[in-house]
Amino acid sequence: MAHFRKAGVIGAGVMGSGIAAHLANAGLEVVLLDVEAATATAAVARQLKAGGFMDPAFAGRIATGSVDDEMPLLADADWIIEAVAERLDIKQGLYARIESVRKPGSIVSSNTSTIPLADLVTGLPEAFAADFLVTHFFNPPRTMPLLELVAGPATRPQALAAIRDFGDRQLGKSVVVCRDTPGFIANRIGNYWMAAAVNEAIALGLDVEVADAAISKPFGIPRTGIFGLMDLVGIDLMAMVLRSMHDALPASDAMQDYPVEPPLLARMVGEKRLGRKSGAGFVKLSADRRSRAVTDLITGEYRPQKQVSSDSLDDAKGDARALMEHAGAAGCYAAAVMEKSLAYAARVAPEIADGPDAVDAAMRGGYGWAKGPFELIDQLGAGWLAGRLEQRGLPVPDYLAQAAEAGGFYSVADGARLCLLPDGTRRKVAQPEGIITLAAVRLASKPVEDWGAATLWDLGDGIACFEIRSKMNTFGTPVLDALEAALARVAQDFKGLVIGSDALLFSAGADIRVFLETVEKEGPAGFGANIDRGHRLFRAVKYAPFPVVGAANGLAYGGGCEILLHCAAIQAHAELSIGLVETRIGVVPGWGGCKEMLLRFAEGHAGAKGPVAPALAAFGLIAPAKVSASAFDARRLGYLRPTDGITMNRDRLLADAKAKALALAEGYAPPAPPAVTLSGPSGASALRNVLDTETLAGRISPHDRVVGEALVTVLTGGPDADPARPVTEDDVTAVERAAFIALLGEPATLERIRHMLATGKPLRN
The missing domain is CATH 1.10.1040.50 (N-(1-d-carboxylethyl)-l-norvaline Dehydrogenase; domain 2)
Known part of the structure; x- marks a missing residue:
């Protein structure tokens, strides 16, 4: 595996600054240079505004300067990327200056998309040509998966391998090696x-x-x-x-x-x-x-x-x-x-x-x-x-x-x-070492169990994978049935479970069509059985005798977020968008999300201390339905623990989740049920102050206020709760259940659900 500590980028245009931002996302110390230092500084600000950073704090990893004054800052860089205008004379003049300061063995690359590598290195020293290649990023570098690599006849194989490996594992790219032809591939x-x-x-x-x-x-x-x-x-x-x-x-x-x-x-x-x-x-x-x-x-x-x-x-x-x-x-x-x-x-x-x-x-x-x-x-x-x-x-x-x-x-x-291949032979489709996809597993084996809406696969080494296959990977009755059967089968035949798939998202949550159908047939109270089942199954995930690891990618909203919160660990793709978004349709989290966030904040996450602080922190997350802008943001918000993993390359997510499950399986014991401290009337007063401020400012609608009041009760335990008298998880979920059913009986909630089903967008009523 390639180990880079510091990189330099010369050229602070849209591409250069975007590449610099993504190198910072990968954890590198970065130097960004342009003709004028002010141009480079402004480019970092532009990337902050444009979302080039997975966490705004990562901008602090970038030092800026001018080519004339700060070129010596590249002396200890492991990788130097040229991203200047597509003119051969400008690029070659810059390479001579890079060669005068770079350390031996450092890699130099061009982000060119039009000039052949052979032309770029013509007339340059052999040592430079040996360390040189083309690294063609696509815009924007943070989100576009492709990285095209072009090596020349003189390029060291080790240099190509190092960039290929780093681009794959640390930058999260689909790395494709191209021939030195116009436009590459x-x-x-x-x-x-x-x-x-x-x-x-x-x-x-x-x-x-x-x-x-x-x-x-x-x-x-x-x-x-x-x-x-x-x-x-x-x-x-x-x-x-x-x-x-x-x-x-x-x-x-x-x-x-x-x-x-x-x-x-x-x-x-x-x-x-x-x-x-x-x-x-x-x-x-x-x-x-x-x-x-x-x-x-x-x-x-x-x-x-x-x-x-x-x-x-x-x-x-x-x-x-x-x-x-x-x-x-x-x-x-x-x-x-x-x-x-x-x-x-x-x-x-x-x-x-x-x-x-x-x-x-x-x-x-x-x-x-x-x-x-x-x-x-x-x-x-x-x-x-x-x-x-x-x-x-x-x-x-x-x-x-x-x-x-x-x-x-x-x-x-x-x-x-x-x-x-063009010569008439066939070879295996190229795939980097260590990647696991269910598509490949499907070709090589049959499922352990197939319930239609979900499938259980054997990933090897005693680890199973539960793949949800419903529309948007939502949790309806068939998926819940399959999850119950899968937990029993894994307990019998495996030592760990990964919940994940090859799909572009983890789960959009509960199937809200069921909400509407149940209310129309049985009334709001009829949904109680669904809530109880979700609580029971997610509790079974949390207290399973084997580790359950959530392989979270794309989006994980509502019930999709809640099942992840109950997993022993989460392995998240870096671009994960996760959140408890139930308030958008006029209800509160119904499958233990409130309880799990209270427990996390009670552990002191984000500095939450004292009996009221966990409720305030959870309220600030759940009431406005905050979702993460990345996995790093999810860690800051509290949806991910510090011990949860982040995978930069989505293609490697299942493999990393399997590795985490294997590591946990050795001597695994489920957690002991915790006591939950609820802040009672004092906490409710603090949370209502927040609601009052938002109401007076016009930032919440009348029904938002109704939902907010219900959430206050769930997070503080109601008027009879006492911080000196801890309660059980079941006590909290009982309050959560009552609040959910009450809100499901509100006409304004049903209006929101119908609007979401019809348009896919939330309604502010």
């Missing part, structure tokens, strides 16, 4: 796809709304589609990038088939309609931000945004192949763009990558595609795509023809996923 294919998508839409005179809808959901491409992506990237920047690709590629490359700047885009650049950064691009928000205007691709003028209307999309029902076969305008558009783009990927892949898996990983990580181009080809059918190209009189790439004959680019043998 993601931008080579992604830029072609963008050029095709824009130009084909303009040629067909499509509505922007239809083009974005046709090119996104059916193919697992982010819902921004193409024109939303153009606005996000910047229309002027895209023209610059495409121009550099045109200049770097031969005349025979299909990239040359599309103009760098079609007339419409040239007009928009001239009118400063550059996208989000200028406030207007293909989409423009009104002054009050309540309505949108959209560029008409025929006239170039703005018009009101329209609802998507397309026979192709309606008939295809989300099926990509059916859409491409449809004769309607959206179908013709999707076919024109995706047939050419997928064919282009097959044509250039042997030149730019070591296999289709590298290309697919790059497009998933760099452009947010759910499936890479070769995975999409297999989904559509390699033979089908080859046949479509032949029908259109378009050349069929040799690699695609080979895949059509072989039955696709991917196959499974002996429990492993294989990919087809």
Whole structure:
């Protein structure tokens, strides 16, 4: 494993400052330099505002300065990253200055996206070339998973391995090694796809709304589609990038088939309609931000945004192949763009990558595609795509023809996923050592138990994994049934349990449709059995004779947060958003969340001391439904303990959770049931003071006040509670149960639940 302590970044623009912020997120001491020290200092402030730091305190890890005055600060840096303008003369002049101060063996890299590595090191000392490589981050560096690496013939293998390992484990990146070709992998294919998508839409005179809808959901491409992506990237920047690709590629490359700047885009650049950064691009928000205007691709003028209307999309029902076969305008558009783009990927892949898996990983990580181009080809059918190209009189790439004959680019043998290489052989799909995915487990073995809504898997070494498979991983009756059965099975056959999956989120909480259905059929009191069952099962998780580790990623809200609070430990992905958000729908946490937060704050977390302080701290978290901005923020808020782990790379989360479960399993004993101290009337008075302040300031609605009063009772125990007379966990959950049922009987709560189910957004009533 690579051990870096200090890094330097030269160039404090959007990318350089974002890279510096993320290096600080990874725990490094960072030096950020620019021509002027003030520029670097302002860049750190900009990253704070933009959310580049996982914890605002991490900004303190960055020292700023000017290239002229503070270059000696790089003398002890382990890794120095150049992120300056894309001009070879500027970069090489900077490398000479870096070489004069850096320590032997330190690694130097460029964040270039357009200049070949071979050109960058031409004429430079052999020692410098040996320590040099390209590290191409995607913007924003904190959240975009892809890191492309390019090594030259002279690059030390140890340097490449060190950055690859650090990028994976500490920066949390999907690291893809590329060949030294124009645009590397993601931008080579992604830029072609963008050029095709824009130009084909303009040629067909499509509505922007239809083009974005046709090119996104059916193919697992982010819902921004193409024109939303153009606005996000910047229309002027895209023209610059495409121009550099045109200049770097031969005349025979299909990239040359599309103009760098079609007339419409040239007009928009001239009118400063550059996208989000200028406030207007293909989409423009009104002054009050309540309505949108959209560029008409025929006239170039703005018009009101329209609802998507397309026979192709309606008939295809989300099926990509059916859409491409449809004769309607959206179908013709999707076919024109995706047939050419997928064919282009097959044509250039042997030149730019070591296999289709590298290309697919790059497009998933760099452009947010759910499936890479070769995975999409297999989904559509390699033979089908080859046949479509032949029908259109378009050349069929040799690699695609080979895949059509072989039955696709991917196959499974002996429990492993294989990919087809251009030479006709197959190898295992590349995966860094130590990663566990349920997709791989599923290929190699059968589940221990499968209940439909959830599955129990054997991760090996005596550790099982409980995978929730409901919509948004919500806790409905089938999942609760499965959890009860899983706890019994693990107690019999395993020594530890991980709760987690490959999904992009941990759990959105309880299935609130059940709330509404129960009240409508049985009244609020009918929900008592559900609350009791949740309390019983989450208590069983907490006091299981084996350690239960929650592998938390994405979001963990409401009941998803509550089950994690009952686990022996949590292993969280660094980007975890976790919170007790029940007040948003007009209730209080109903499965022990209030009790668990009281216990955590009673242990002195966040400086909470005295009988009233835990209730105040928990109230300040639960009443406004605070959620964490990262796992580091979750630790500060109290949702994570200091002993809970944080994993930077989501792909490594299950492996790290398994390791934590194994470590805990040795000699494990469940915790002793604690006594809970409730602050009673004195605490209630303090909490109501908070409510009064918020009410007078107009920051809470009338129903927020009702919910707040119920939460006060739960957290303080009501008028009969006495700090000198501790109670049991069951006593607290009994009060929690009563408050939940009472609030479920409030018409305003039911209105909130209906609104959330209809819109996915909270209602302030």
